[in-house]
Amino acid sequence: RRVIFAGWIALLTLLTRCYS
Amino acid sequence: MNALDYVVLLAVLVGIAAYGMWATRGRQDLRTYLKGGNTHWLTIGLSVMATQASAITFLSTPGQGFESGLGFVQNYFGAPVALILIAAVFLPIYRRLNVYTAYEYLGRRFDAKTRLLGAGLFLVQRGLGAGITIYAPAIVLSTVMGWSMNATIICSGLLVIAYTVSGGTPAVNLTQKYQIAVIFVGMIAAFLVLLARLPAGLTFGDALSVAGGFHKLEAVDFSLNPDRRYTVWSGLLGGTFLALSYFGTDQSQVQRYLTGASLRESRLGLMFNAVFKIPMQFFILLLGVLVFVFYQFERPPVFFNASAWHRAARGEAGPKLRALEQDFDVAQAEKRRHLAAWIDARHAGDLPAAGAERAAAQAAHARTEADREQTRLALKAADPKAQTNDSDYVFVTFILSYLPHGLIGLLIAVFFAATFSSKAGELNALGATTTVDWYRHVIRRDADDARCVKASRWFTVLWGFVAIGFALFANLTENLIQATNIIGSIFYGVVLGLFLAAFFLKWIAGTAVFWAAIAAQVLVFVLYATLTISYLWYNFIGCAACLLFSMILQFFFPRTARSVAGDETRNPS
Structure with missing residues (x-):
């Protein structure tokens, strides 16, 4: 019972959308 | 490179190697020599990262960013999932059985012949790859620095062998920690210098806009087209598969995380990589993209492997190469003018003018790229054996041309530190696997710890010389x-x-x-x-x-x- 990756994909997708 | 650069280079490389040998001096039993002491999770995390990141990572990846943009980052999308699977499934079994090598587990689970097969496949594959680890940076650095390639290979190879044989796994882990620290400091310094050297008035946002205008910021591609080399799906599927086999079954990695003081330390070391692997690769690629932006406002060479270009220009291809260079310079100047006008129009909020200038800059860029392609073809025609991919030379050319002295030495030390860290991990694993899975298991089953440590040292030396020989004599x-x-x-x-x-x-x-x-x-x-x-x-x-x-x-x-x-x-x- 006692790993951000999805956040990285979201950020990279945003970067791609904003600058393409 | 001046005297200061050589002092920095030698101080960093020899200093770390000598400290590694000194700190791990004295007699060691087999367990300490092959599995290290009780290693902290951060050391494990950095060690795993350092073993994977060879000099090619820091020479080629910025070149990849320069040439193709950020898309290569998708190649690493499988790493987090694979590392979680390894931490949850592979690692507890390896630790519970207290194995020295991953292939020892195959012997426990299956039988002796399967263990020898797994170990044999690893030795063949990693033994061949070990030569490349030394060769690839040596060819680039000897070309741009004017050093003897053979001397570069022999000196760097012998230094790695010395501390890997002397201190075993503890020395490898210790030196990797300092080598990766040097790598981080050097790459961050290069990044800051690059930002400082961008043209006055060009903000970081402008730089990203310029990069985006030339399709360098297409970091993710959700296309299902299998012909595309890097997509989110190929990264998630193929990347998971590759990372699972590399991190989970390759002894050069398994040996790094088996050194943990506890299961918790080993797991945290793997999770460190699961979190930081993608941002690290993104940062190195972004560095390459910013080098691309920087060169849009400078006069870049038409071909970044300058010595290959000059060698061909002295022959029959000279007139054609010089004509292409002249056209490239004219197109580059035109592109620079349109880019400056584009940035000004953006700042003024004049969107129609910005669009027109951007289109003109892209047209000029197409002309410079055509000149670069024609140059490659001319070089190939002049010498069919010539390397016409110059992307490995982009970052090192930038370093030697635009970084201050002292920092040049540090960045060249970064490339060698990366070579040493991955090479040491490979040799350490090759020596351990040969000793544990072949020598102690097949040749001398009655060998005591002292004899096994001695055998492991000699096997590490043997593999080190195999790697040097492969790099020297194979026509790579x-x-x-x-x-x-x-x-x-x-x-x-x-x-x-x-x-x-x-x-x-x-x-x-x-x-x-x-x-x-x-x-x-x-x-x-x-x-x-x-x-x-x-x-x-x-x-x-x-x-x-x-x-x-x-x-x-x-x-x-x-x-x-x-x-x-x-x-x-x-x-x-």
Whole structure:
């Protein structure tokens, strides 16, 4: 019972959308 | 490079190696020599990262960013998932059995012949790859620095052998920690200098807009087209597969995280990589993209391997190469003018003018790219053996041309530190596997710890000289470097198949999986000789064939008492 990756994909997708 | 650069370079490289030897001096038992002491999770995390990141990572990846943009980052999308699987399933079993090598586990779960097969496949594949680790940076650095390539290979190879043999795994882990620190400091310094050297008035946002205007910021591609080299899907599927076999079954990585003081430390070391692997690769690629932006406002060479260009320009191809260079300079100046006008129009909020200037800059860029392509063809025509891919030379050319002295020495030290860290991890694993899985298991079963430590030192020396010899005497070209990657893909799939059968197919025994692996390996060889598909697919084919054949063969081989006894080791809790 006692790993951000999805956040990285979201950020990279945003970067791609904003600058393409 | 001036005297200050050489002082920095030698102080960093020799200093770290000497400290590693001094800090781990004295007699060591086999456990300490091969598995290290009680290593902290951060050291494990940095060590895993340092073993994977060779000089090619820091020479080629910025070149990849310069040439193709950020898309290569998708190649690493499989790493987090694979590292979680390894931490949850592979690692507890390795630790519970207290193995020295991953292949020792195959012996416990299956039988001796399967263990030797797994170890043998690793030794062949990693032994061949070890030469490339030294060769690839040596060819680039000796070309741009004017050093003797053979001297570069021999000196760097001997230094790595010295501290790896002297201190074993503790020395490798310790030096990797400082080497990766030097790498981080050097790369961050290069990044800051690059930002400072961008034209006055060009903000970071402007720089990103310029990069985006030339399609360098397309970091993710959700396309389902299999012809595209890097997509989110190929990264998630193929990348997970590759990372699972590399981090989970390659002894050069397994040996890094088995040094943990506890299961918790080893797991946290792997999770450190699961979190930071993608941002690290993104940062290195972004550095390459910013080098691209920087060169849009400077006068870049038409071909970044300057010595190859000058050598060809002295021959019959000279007039054509100089004409192409002249046209490239004219187109580059035109592009620079349009880019400045584009930035001004953006700042003024004049969107129609900005759009027109951007289109004009892109047209000029197409002309410069055509000149670069024509230059490559002319170089190839002048010398069919010439390397025409100059992307490996982009970052080092920028460093030597625009960084201040002292920092140049530090960045060249970064490339060597990366070479040393991955090379040491490889040699350490090759020596350990030869000792544990062959020498102690087959040749001298009665060998005590002291004899095994001595044998491990000699095997490490042997593999070190094999690597140096391979780098010196093999006529390595671009194609042979790619050939070594192909060798990795050809063997990785079958090795991963062995381990997945061990972990998850509880009813499969040693004889079935052994012959299945042999058959799968032969199938991969045959397919490689007859098909033209991307070599990455052989990772999947080898693994799937190994699993499928082992399931079929198990019906024909009755389970023996030995294989049933191995059952206690197979269940991940």
